[in-house]
Amino acid sequence: MADPSWRCNFRALHGLLFPPTCAEGQAIMFGSYGEPGTAVWEQPAQYAGFTVDLLRRNAHNREKQVDSALTTMMLTDIRYMRPERGDIVTLVSGDSDFVRPVQALQGAGVRVRVRSWDHAASRELIATADEYMPLDPHFDELTYTA
Numbered sequence: 001m002a003d004p005s006w007r008c009n010f011r012a013l014h015g016l017l018f019p020p021t022c023a024e025g026q027a028i029m030f031g032s033y034g035e036p037g038t039a040v041w042e043q044p045a046q047y048a049g050f051t052v053d054l055l056r057r058n059a060h061n062r063e064k065q066v067d068s069a070l071t072t073m074m075l076t077d078i079r080y081m082r083p084e085r086g087d088i089v090t091l092v093s094g095d096s097d098f099v100r101p102v103q104a105l106q107g108a109g110v111r112v113r114v115r116s117w118d119h120a121a122s123r124e125l126i127a128t129a130d131e132y133m134p135l136d137p138h139f140d141e142l143t144y145t146a
Helices: 010-017 042-047 066-080 096-107 123-128 136-142
Strands: 006-008 028-033 051-056 088-092 111-116 131-134 143-145
Touching: 010 042, 010 088, 010 136, 028 042, 028 066, 042 051, 051 066, 066 088, 066 096, 088 096, 096 111, 096 123, 111 123, 136 143
Parallel strands: 028 051, 088 111, 111 131
Antiparallel strands: 006 143
């Protein structure tokens, strides 16, 4: 059952991902939409500091290409990452489809931190990541109802 009054506090999420001690890089959020203008979270996410990359859902209203777009971005960005500078990738997902891209980043010397709701985090992804930080302790600051 979905709760239509539930909302994400994108500003709090951005602050959690990029604390004041962190030199911010890119904060990109990938997602999908059905009909144009139906991604109600797009503007709040942009206002909070995220770049939003939306992909259209298929004819059956199923999300397509989001994981591959994120994977492509991560692997393309390897050439700009500098481990000696302390560059790190923070992946906000628990999907096991990201195990291989995480391993590719690590193979290039880049550390990868995974953030996810604990119930949605693949144990394989958690084991692969250099660091796993559940979002669960921050539930109250990351969510609200309309």
